[in-house]
Amino acid sequence: MTEFETAVVAVLKGLGDGEVLTYGEVADEAGFPGAARAVGNLLRTCDDDLPWWRVVAAGGYLKAGETSRQAEILRSEGVRVEKNRVKV
């Protein structure tokens, strides 16, 4: 478990209902600004207990291919979603 993983996991586990962050924000909060790709890679490989649906691309765009499912979950948590993207 690298520091990066630990930090990112900590940030994700700290998210509450309705809390949505972008990959870049997660990386920044974890202390690795610019490591957005690594965040995505981590969620892709270790998606065990991580709330992946609360992580979206820059601009609030949802994950391609599963925008439907993600949008549903987000809406159920009180997040306003419009046209496959989180409303700010």
Next chain:
DNA sequence: CCCCTGACTAGAA
């Protein structure tokens, strides 16, 4: 050790 890939981002053309 080097190169490529990936649920990414920001800036330039």
Next chain:
DNA sequence: TTTCTAGCCAGGG
């Protein structure tokens, strides 16, 4: 507005 480039971290060949 759309496309491309460079930069970021980690993992695999």
